[in-house]
Amino acid sequence: MKFSLSKLQQLQKKNNIDLIGIAKSSHLKEDENVFRNWLNSNYNGDMNWMENHIEKRTDPQLLFSNTKSVIVIGMNYFSNIQQEKSDNLLVSKYVTEIDYHKFFKQKLFLLLREMQNIDNSIKGKVCVDTSPIFEKAWGIKAGLGWRGKNSLLISPEYGSWIFLGILLVNVEFDKYSKEKRDGCEDCNLCVESCPTGAILKDNKIDANKCISYLTVENNDKNLPTELQLNNWIYGCDICQDICPYNEKNKKLSVHLEFQPKIELHNKSKKYWENISEFEYRKLKKKTAMKRRKFLFILRNINHNL
Numbered sequence: 001m002k003f004s005l006s007k008l009q010q011l012q013k014k015n016n017i018d019l020i021g022i023a024k025s026s027h028l029k030e031d032e033n034v035f036r037n038w039l040n041s042n043y044n045g046d047m048n049w050m051e052n053h054i055e056k057r058t059d060p061q062l063l064f065s066n067t068k069s070v071i072v073i074g075m076n077y078f079s080n081i082q083q084e085k086s087d088n089l090l091v092s093k094y095v096t097e098i099d100y101h102k103f104f105k106q107k108l109f110l111l112l113r114e115m116q117n118i119d120n121s122i123k124g125k126v127c128v129d130t131s132p133i134f135e136k137a138w139g140i141k142a143g144l145g146w147r148g149k150n151s152l153l154i155s156p157e158y159g160s161w162i163f164l165g166i167l168l169v170n171v172e173f174d175k176y177s178k179e180k181r182d183g184c185e186d187c188n189l190c191v192e193s194c195p196t197g198a199i200l201k202d203n204k205i206d207a208n209k210c211i212s213y214l215t216v217e218n219n220d221k222n223l224p225t226e227l228q229l230n231n232w233i234y235g236c237d238i239c240q241d242i243c244p245y246n247e248k249n250k251k252l253s254v255h256l257e258f259q260p261k262i263e264l265h266n267k268s269k270k271y272w273e274n275i276s277e278f279e280y281r282k283l284k285k286k287t288a289m290k291r292r293k294f295l296f297i298l299r300n301i302n303h304n305l
């Protein structure tokens, strides 16, 4: 039995999911080549875990046997927080009240259960961020948006302020989503605005230079002195703040979980310079920042002073 797209769209509405799309499962050979070249150029920095499970990463069948369809959901997390740039140290908008990983898992498991209530032979696997799967590439195939020059998936409705999550299922659909046309065309604002020159041509990032990578993933004691963090201490929004699609499609997130964690935004350099480990631990609880140890936040603060 094939599952109907319109039934899935009903479940989307019921569960307050901003974007949903489905792609037929396949081996992403072209993406695999792009990815292997990216790794060979060491653009992954010290994220060595990206070199593992390359086959699984490119073929959902190896991640979950019998995958027939890839369901991708997108949730808007845009908030209009104004961060006084000159005197503040900055935390990315993606640090919201609740870490999106947990929220997505709940949404996707519920979606799977509701699909199983309609057809009890359905089996599925939930993937959010940490599974070896190309979420953006699948989001593009599932018609949620196109690959922006900053490498992020840009949706015509919400811009790039969306998190992505995936549900692999063993069922076919009566219809699959259509891919969107590239909306970036000649625009190069994100490439030009990146202060460290991390955005390469061909919609790729050199993570070694990306402020998001440097502040969130890099585990060196000291950061390269030639790279300035431009006041960011966790993540970076520069290549998204400048995007005309994000300007045009500003829609405040309706999800309580994705309201900004106000206590972490809008804080002065002075505040961060004097923050204690106890206070930092209290602030980061439940947020996406929770995995980052105090030592690295101190390193990032110091790199900005």
Ligand code: B12
Pocket (backbone or CB within 6 Å): 030, 031, 032, 034, 035, 038, 047, 092, 093, 094, 128, 129, 130, 131, 132, 133, 134, 135, 136, 137, 147, 150, 151, 152, 153, 154, 160, 161, 162, 163, 164, 165, 202, 203, 204, 205, 207, 210, 212, 213, 216, 217, 234, 235, 236, 237, 239
């Ligand atoms: C590793 C990682 C990072 C790394 C590397 C970023 C990167 N661009 O790869 C770092 C730490 C830098 C990072 C930063 C951020 N990240 Co991140 N990250 C990931 C993660 C875990 C894997 C991404 C990956 O595989 N990268 C490898 C490279 C090679 O992949 P790629 O650039 O996407 O290229 C692929 C395709 O686009 C394709 N491709 C590229 N060019 C071409 C050309 C052709 C012709 C074809 C066919 C294919 C193709 O081939 C590649 C393989 O599929 C994903 C979650 C996931 N599991 O997918 C989240 C994810 C991409 N990150 C996300 C977010 C929100 C961010 C930040 C915005 C956070 C912040 N504010 O600081 C920044 C944005 C920085 C930027 N401009 O990319 C979201 C993006 C949502 C969206 N709208 O796209 C994701 C999907 C997490 C999620 N679940 O929502 N991230």
